[in-house]
Amino acid sequence: xxxxxxxxxxxxxxxxxxxxxxxxxxxxxxxPRSVWLAEVRDAGWAVPRWPAAWHGRDLSDAQxxxxxxxxARAGAPGAGQxxxxxxxxxxxAHATGEFRRTIVAQLLAGEVGMCLLYSEPxxxxxxxxxxxxxxxxxxxxxxxxxxxxxxxxxxxxxGMLIARTDWDVPKHRGISFFFLPMKQDGVTVRPLHQxxxxxxxxxxxxxxxxxxxxxxxxxxNGGWSVLQTALAxxxxxxxxxxxxxxxxxxxxxxDLALLALAREAGRLDEPVVRQQVAQAIAWRALNALNTRxxxxxxxxxxxxxxxxxxxxxxxxxLHEEARVRTMLLRAGSLLEGPEHPRAEDANFLxxxxxxxxxxxxxxQIQRNIIGERVLGLPKEPEVDRTVPFREVKAG
Amino acid sequence: xxENEIAALVEPVARLLADRCAEADxxxxxxxxxxxxxxxxxxxxxxxxxxxxxxxxAGGLGLGAVELERVLEVAGAALLPAPLLSxxxxxxxxxxxxxxxxxxxxxxxxxAAVAFAGALDWSGxxxxxxxxRATGTARFVPDAAVADAILLVTGDGVFLSEPARVVPxxxxxxxxxxxxxxxxxxxxxxxxxxxxxRARDVALVALAGEQAGAAQRLLEMxxxxxxxxxxxxxxxxxxxxxxxxxxxxxxxxxxxxSAARDAARQVDEGAPGGEAAxxxxxxACADAFVRVAADSIQMxxxxxxTWEHPAHLYLRRARSGAQxxxxxxxxxxxxxxxxxxxx
Ligand SMILES: Cc1cc2nc3c(=O)[nH]c(=O)nc-3n(C[C@H](O)[C@H](O)[C@H](O)COP(=O)(O)OP(=O)(O)OC[C@H]3O[C@@H](n4cnc5c(N)ncnc54)[C@H](O)[C@@H]3O)c2cc1C
Numbered sequence: 001x002x003x004x005x006x007x008x009x010x011x012x013x014x015x016x017x018x019x020x021x022x023x024x025x026x027x028x029x030x031x032p033r034s035v036w037l038a039e040v041r042d043a044g045w046a047v048p049r050w051p052a053a054w055h056g057r058d059l060s061d062a063q064x065x066x067x068x069x070x071x072a073r074a075g076a077p078g079a080g081q082x083x084x085x086x087x088x089x090x091x092x093a094h095a096t097g098e099f100r101r102t103i104v105a106q107l108l109a110g111e112v113g114m115c116l117l118y119s120e121p122x123x124x125x126x127x128x129x130x131x132x133x134x135x136x137x138x139x140x141x142x143x144x145x146x147x148x149x150x151x152x153x154x155x156x157x158x159g160m161l162i163a164r165t166d167w168d169v170p171k172h173r174g175i176s177f178f179f180l181p182m183k184q185d186g187v188t189v190r191p192l193h194q195x196x197x198x199x200x201x202x203x204x205x206x207x208x209x210x211x212x213x214x215x216x217x218x219x220x221n222g223g224w225s226v227l228q229t230a231l232a233x234x235x236x237x238x239x240x241x242x243x244x245x246x247x248x249x250x251x252x253x254x255d256l257a258l259l260a261l262a263r264e265a266g267r268l269d270e271p272v273v274r275q276q277v278a279q280a281i282a283w284r285a286l287n288a289l290n291t292r293x294x295x296x297x298x299x300x301x302x303x304x305x306x307x308x309x310x311x312x313x314x315x316x317x318l319h320e321e322a323r324v325r326t327m328l329l330r331a332g333s334l335l336e337g338p339e340h341p342r343a344e345d346a347n348f349l350x351x352x353x354x355x356x357x358x359x360x361x362x363x364q365i366q367r368n369i370i371g372e373r374v375l376g377l378p379k380e381p382e383v384d385r386t387v388p389f390r391e392v393k394a395g
Numbered sequence: 396x397x398e399n400e401i402a403a404l405v406e407p408v409a410r411l412l413a414d415r416c417a418e419a420d421x422x423x424x425x426x427x428x429x430x431x432x433x434x435x436x437x438x439x440x441x442x443x444x445x446x447x448x449x450x451x452x453a454g455g456l457g458l459g460a461v462e463l464e465r466v467l468e469v470a471g472a473a474l475l476p477a478p479l480l481s482x483x484x485x486x487x488x489x490x491x492x493x494x495x496x497x498x499x500x501x502x503x504x505x506x507a508a509v510a511f512a513g514a515l516d517w518s519g520x521x522x523x524x525x526x527x528r529a530t531g532t533a534r535f536v537p538d539a540a541v542a543d544a545i546l547l548v549t550g551d552g553v554f555l556s557e558p559a560r561v562v563p564x565x566x567x568x569x570x571x572x573x574x575x576x577x578x579x580x581x582x583x584x585x586x587x588x589x590x591x592x593r594a595r596d597v598a599l600v601a602l603a604g605e606q607a608g609a610a611q612r613l614l615e616m617x618x619x620x621x622x623x624x625x626x627x628x629x630x631x632x633x634x635x636x637x638x639x640x641x642x643x644x645x646x647x648x649x650x651x652x653s654a655a656r657d658a659a660r661q662v663d664e665g666a667p668g669g670e671a672a673x674x675x676x677x678x679a680c681a682d683a684f685v686r687v688a689a690d691s692i693q694m695x696x697x698x699x700x701t702w703e704h705p706a707h708l709y710l711r712r713a714r715s716g717a718q719x720x721x722x723x724x725x726x727x728x729x730x731x732x733x734x735x736x737x738x
Binding site (some may be wrong): 246256258259270274275277278279281282285286287289290292293300305306309313364366367368370371372374375376377378379380381 | 398476511618621622629630632633634635637638639641642643645646649650652653657673678679724727728730731735736738
């Protein structure tokens with residue numbers, strides 16, 4: 001099929017199906033657009049690069065991009081999940097059997113809410129130190145432990161869980177990766193108040209919760225490498241986009257928002273302001289160019305070092321944009337409340353920037369990863385790397 | 396050109412430079428009277444490099460900014476001291492004019508320099524072309540002392556005029572020789588304002604490519620050193636203070652590469668928004684290279700404070716490129732203005 005034919009086919013399909021109505025979507029929990037998303041999935045547009053047997057169309061990366069472009073032009077959601085849907089990609093890569101078939105289909109339509117049960121009070125940057133345990137029982141595992149900072153847990157149907165299944169081997173080798181059903185006795189979710197005033201993340205107490213046999217992803221005790229796949233997806237999405245202002249008070253969106261804000265503040269003729277606005281916009285533009293180049297390199301079949309830079313770059317962008325917004329407002333940034341949407345935005349963004357610089361692996365951990373995996377610099381000595389986990393000091 | 400064709404173009408140049416423009420060669424050429432190695436120039440001509448952007452009709456390869464930028468990445472990595480950037484800009488300025496100079500440039504027989512003047516001047520010179528006469532002095536003109544011809548590129552067009560005086564300057568970066576050029580003679584217009592503007596863009600893109608390539612190479616050298624040098628019983632690259640600097644520098648150098656390549660593409664496509672892309676590359680690549688060069692010295696420690704170590708050669712090149720065609724603050728301002736115009 002030529003590119004033109006493909007674009008024409010997507011456009012024709014959208015013209016026949018998309019009505020333009022998009023219900024409000026909370027970023028967590030079941031997706032209220034799931035009826036539409038199921039249509040997109042069944043038509044093969046959700047994951048066009050995947051095989052036909054898996055809701056896809058076997059398209060090349062470049063053609064997949066054409067599908068996404070057509071959806072973007074129509075303002076319709078749901079395409080391009082083969083690049084962005086962390087849950088579905090992880091399930092397709094590592095789940096097995098009937099469960100794989102059911103869960104992948106549900107995930108593509110947003111029919112199930114998901115959360116990430118990785119971090120624990122004693123295991124944040126050092127995820128291989130998890131102490132939540134999964135013990136083998138008839139037909140599956142019983143899970144006991146505590147997770148924390150779990151975004152979306154309150155409205156989740158499943159959690160992607162890492163838990164220890166062997167205590168007598170070194171820490172990376174005794175972890176398994178599960179889809180834990182959240183709606184059961186034995187799973188208690190308690191919301192945590194965030195610095196933004198919101199409560200998206202939670203503590204999750206797990207006490208003898210049951211995971212069926214076929215909800216194990218990857219080999220038993222092979223969870224560390226499944227986790228790496230999932231983290232890579234998560235980080236690449238975080239490097240590509242982030243939450244914008246919350247006020248909904250209008251004004252320019254995206255790359256040029258700072259320019260519009262500087263004009264609105266009557267400060268666009270100050271050379272120092274112009275320099276700072278230009279530099280912040282430039283960082284965002286450079287990250288987009290890096291992402292584009294990374295995708296082109298991947299499409300040509302070579303690996304791309306640049307892909308791993310996005311999250312670190314995005315973190316700098318978000319902190320800097322919030323700083324520039326604050327600088328523009330001066331003392332105006334001291335206020336909050338609906339009467340003061342610009343201050344609300346600046347302050348919210350200044351706080352929420354940490355979502356990207358801490359969540360999904362901190363900036364420092366990202367620099368370790370870039371230094372070690374991309375540049376090939378040696379790891380730091382790790383005292384606990386080769387010791388059976390049972391003997392590792394905690395606290 | 397497709398990526399594999401570009402690779403095929405660049406690879407022999409990289410090999411030639413590895414062989415004929417190694418650090419020892421760079422130092423020899425730096426120390427020479429003119430800063431120009433005629434043999435090396437002929438060897439580059441043999442690969443078609445001197446005629447890269449010269450029209451095919453005049454014996455060149457007729458390639459665009461995209462290919463030029465990639466060759467300049469390689470040249471920058473090797474700190475090539477040669478009038479390559481000047482020649483490529485001259486060829487762009489003269490494209491389609493059929494000037495006899497073009498064929499001589501392609502063959503590597505003559506060397507051209509380019510003086511930006513008037514509305515396109517960043518250097519504080521005072522050259523004016525009026526009544527078919529050029530007067531005044533162009534400042535900091537690269538390669539002018541070894542050039543057989545000097546093009547005047549102004550906001551109105553491209554001119555040829557015989558310089559009255561070429562005064563070589565004592566320069567901090569001896570891999571890029573500069574001169575003041577005084578004019579007081581008839582000036583012949585050879586191309587229009589559009590050609591002049593394009594020549595300006597090509598100059599910026601080529602310089603950006605040179606900076607990106609140099610930053611990549613220097614970072615590689617620094618990371619290699621951080622893997623090998625041991626202190627406290629471990630490689631210094633295993634210390635996070637060093638490792639994290641390296642990770643940040645990778646973001647800088649990769650961003651520079653993306654910016655330079657995107658600007659080149661937009662110059663060739665004549666895309667709307669090209670103005671902003673060129674301005675972005677101008678300051679992003681200059682700043683990235685300066686930062687990589689400066690931090691690399693820190694990451695090496697005392698060894699990089701010696702004349703014998705190459706790190707300072709890169710820092711010198713970074714500092715010269717960062718002022719040559721306007722500084723980063725100026726280009727950040729142009730970038731924002733271009734975005735305002737687009738918005
Ligand atoms: C908004 C938000 C949402 C989140 N959502 C989820 C979620 O849904 N699911 C989930 O599982 N987790 C989630 N997290 C948790 C997040 O992944 C962890 O907070 C993060 O990985 C850091 O772990 P920690 O908080 O324990 O900090 P620590 O690991 O204790 O780190 C504290 C400090 O030490 C530094 N540090 C630690 N180790 C090293 C090292 N080796 N080298 C250099 N510096 C180091 C860190 O960079 C940091 O500055 C979320 C966090 C945030 C902020």
